[in-house]
Amino acid sequence: DTGVSQNPRHKITKRGQNVTFRCDPISEHNRLYWYRQTLGQGPEFLTYFQNEAQLEKSRLLSDRFSAERPKGSFSTLEIQRTEQGDSAMYLCASTEGTIYLSRETQYFGPGTRLLVL
């Protein structure tokens, strides 16, 4: 039984560089979510995919952020021109659901911790 996996687990980068994170959801889950968690806070929603379609984006997701889920399986989150304020834990979660049935429990990966110097 494989859960949600994320790579890399840690990333240190210099301000202005681009970074990309990957999330592999649980295989039968068609819904995928990205959250961001800063120190001392709970996770905050960034964006949501149903299959390959990105259906919702938070206002936290500035123009420097882009997320994809090209084949409805794994997803990538890219941050361009990183800033120190981007330093956070980026969490991915997945669940299964249709418009007729929604599973409430989201299963989280271990996260990618980003540090921008």
Add this chain to the structure above:
Amino acid sequence: SQQGEEDPQALSIQEGENATMNCSYKTSINNLQWYRQNSGRGLVHLILIRSNEREKHSGRLRVTLDTSKKSSSLLITASRAADTASYFCATAAPLTQGGSEKLVFGKGTKLTVNP
């Protein structure tokens, strides 16, 4: 913005003691969930309680929900050092498309269980 607010922010107890954490939220809910996060790691789902339930048990965990007060509590009985973690309550807010929901978390309670 944070929906749930946990109380206390930090809690330190001895192994074997019970730990109680509280969560308050602002809007009406269909369910409330509790998650655990070990230091620097992802979140692990602990328990979900629906709005028509008042109490739910899972092993050493007991969750209560009072929708009239918009509050929930998580009780961990006979705590162990391995229970040391941050605990978050989460409520679901509907997304505009796709029939899904996002989870809205509080800031969490940091629990330390001393051996």
